[in-house]
Amino acid sequence: MPIVGNNMVSVKRKNRSAALRLLQEEGSMSRKRLAEKLGLTPAAITKIAGEMLAEGLLREGDTLPTGSAGRREILVELNPHSFCALGILINLRQAIISAVWLDSTVIYSKEISIPASAPAEETVKMLSRVLLELAEEYKLPKEKIVGIGVAVRGICSSDGRVVIDSFGALSEKRYPLCRRIEELTGYPAVMANNVRALFAAQMFLAHDKSAGAQFFLRCEYGIGASLSINGQIWHGVSEQCSEIGHIPVIPRGGKPCSCGKSGCLETVASPMAICEDARIAFSEEKTPLLWARWKERDLSALQPEDVLEAARNGDLGACEIVDRAVNTLASALKSVIYLVDPGKIVLYGKLFDNPYYLSRLLSEMREGVDSRHEVSVEKSAYNHRLENKAAALLAVDLFFRDGGELCGTS
Numbered sequence: 001m002p003i004v005g006n007n008m009v010s011v012k013r014k015n016r017s018a019a020l021r022l023l024q025e026e027g028s029m030s031r032k033r034l035a036e037k038l039g040l041t042p043a044a045i046t047k048i049a050g051e052m053l054a055e056g057l058l059r060e061g062d063t064l065p066t067g068s069a070g071r072r073e074i075l076v077e078l079n080p081h082s083f084c085a086l087g088i089l090i091n092l093r094q095a096i097i098s099a100v101w102l103d104s105t106v107i108y109s110k111e112i113s114i115p116a117s118a119p120a121e122e123t124v125k126m127l128s129r130v131l132l133e134l135a136e137e138y139k140l141p142k143e144k145i146v147g148i149g150v151a152v153r154g155i156c157s158s159d160g161r162v163v164i165d166s167f168g169a170l171s172e173k174r175y176p177l178c179r180r181i182e183e184l185t186g187y188p189a190v191m192a193n194n195v196r197a198l199f200a201a202q203m204f205l206a207h208d209k210s211a212g213a214q215f216f217l218r219c220e221y222g223i224g225a226s227l228s229i230n231g232q233i234w235h236g237v238s239e240q241c242s243e244i245g246h247i248p249v250i251p252r253g254g255k256p257c258s259c260g261k262s263g264c265l266e267t268v269a270s271p272m273a274i275c276e277d278a279r280i281a282f283s284e285e286k287t288p289l290l291w292a293r294w295k296e297r298d299l300s301a302l303q304p305e306d307v308l309e310a311a312r313n314g315d316l317g318a319c320e321i322v323d324r325a326v327n328t329l330a331s332a333l334k335s336v337i338y339l340v341d342p343g344k345i346v347l348y349g350k351l352f353d354n355p356y357y358l359s360r361l362l363s364e365m366r367e368g369v370d371s372r373h374e375v376s377v378e379k380s381a382y383n384h385r386l387e388n389k390a391a392a393l394l395a396v397d398l399f400f401r402d403g404g405e406l407c408g409t410s
């Protein structure tokens with residue numbers, strides 16, 4: 001890592017950033033308390049708070065008695081509607097365009113279909129156009145918009161500017177997504193992989209600064225994950241840290257995977273794989289309960305919940321598929337426990353709302369893990385509620401990191 005010093009501008013920025021984060025996490029407080037908590041002098045806080053009040057980023061709140069006769073302290077707090085951020089989340093054949101205030105309240109969120117065969121440039125032009133139209137429709141003043149957060153499926157370059165491979169979400173590989181969105185909209189943009197963006201949003205909202213490692217697992221269409229160490233997301237040398245869904249689990253003859261290989265964890269344990277396997281096994285002999293319920297219906301509409309319900313009721317074929325999916329996923333997660341010794345594994349995705357599936361997974365994960373590992377495995381408290389804000393929160397997070405200063409203002 002390069003060794004760099006701090007000049008006065010970066011010190012000021014760091015102090016403003018720390019004050020903003022503290023007020024975002026703990027709510028309003030007096031300047032005196034702010035100074036104590038940040039380890040800064042009251043004079044320094046008075047100056048910083050004064051600047052941010054003048055900029056509208058902070059506002060004055062209630063007054064509190066100080067204890068000394070007749071004196072009162074005015075609390076300061078984040079002014080959540082002083083600025084906002086825009087977001088674009090790009091999944092496979094679908095995107096979500098959104099906007100949030102600084103306190104993560106969603107201003108709007110719109111789901112958009114992406115045609116499978118559309119060239120990347122066409123898709124990005126269409127998304128940028130909708131993004132600008134929505135900002136105008138909701139009358140968000142240009143000067144209030146801190147930037148655009150872009151979250152995209154797949155692998156991004158280490159500088160967060162280029163999508164190396166979106167595994168089919170954008171038709172082109174090595175596409176300069178961040179730059180193109182900046183050029184098409186006129187706003188600065190920040191980009192991350194979609195699962196990392198969801199995890200960052202989870203930590204932002206949970207105010208989770210826990211020391212040690214935390215692992216975030218998302219099972220939705222496929223399987224994605226992200227690892228944080230001391231609150232910082234770990235990217236890996238080739239930006240592929242925690243690509244757990246693409247661990248090869250079937251050495252030869254496995255099903256083809258979206259990554260181009262075959263036999264990956266995702267092809268066995270993802271919600272998509274559970275449905276695919278049930279469709280392959282679907283017959284009166286192998287899956288009698290599924291057969292009775294689905295023989296006259298369109299099997300392409302089969303959902304993971306249908307297979308789980310059949311397994312819960314004793315359908316042998318469905319049980320076999322669910323057992324294999326659960327055991328393989330649990331095995332991969334146990335490797336994570338032994339490899340990085342995380343304090344927490346956060347589960348995110350619709351599948352984890354199913355009590356039968358969740359209890360099966362948790363029970364399997366306890367098998368063979370010794371009790372000295374102090375890991376809690378839990379469903380995200382924000383399950384299904386991060387997609388409409390995760391991308392935009394990337395821009396809010398960067399704004400806070402930069403001390404609440406808009407790009408090019410200092």
Ligand SMILES: [Zn+2]
Nearest residue numbers: 246257259264
């Ligand atoms: Zn794969």
